[in-house]
Amino acid sequence: MYVVIFRAKTRELDEEYFIVANRMRELAIKQFGCIEFAAVSEGNNEIALSYWPDEASIRDWKSHAEHQIAQQLGRKHWYESYSVQVAQISREYCFPLK
């Protein structure tokens, strides 16, 4: 399994941000095979994790037309800076044990 780690410094977030973010999450999960999505924000720091079965799904999602427009909006309005890291999960464990 792969994870995309999105770390951002946000500017002021307007209503459109939340509409677009929800729409993108829905699209990623319903149409692009995203397995799970988790985001946490504190002040202007955001970490969002999305989980994917393979790198091809991530590439397809990154280059999707509607997502490209959302990325442009993000750079223009909502994000002062961000980084994206793609990583392959080699092991995981949890508490309590499942």
Added chain:
Amino acid sequence: MYVVIFRAKTRELDEEYFIVANRMRELAIKQFGCIEFAAVSEGNNEIALSYWPDEASIRDWKSHAEHQIAQQLGRKHWYESYSVQVAQISREYCFPLK
């Protein structure tokens, strides 16, 4: 480079939690080769990312005596649940471009 993704549901956090968390972060960076540490909390959701040069450093850190005690304290007092995922970063990019 490797990343350890720690995702937790926290209980009520006391003063000891912050002392231990700071101490663990310092130890990881100064003595175990941790490259970077970033954590974001929202309500009782926490995501903490730590970056490492290799898996050996991560294993050494996980099994360190003082860290083991901190992990036990975490399971007993501070964390309702958590997951740990170890992943190898294959590519990354950022905005603005560096």
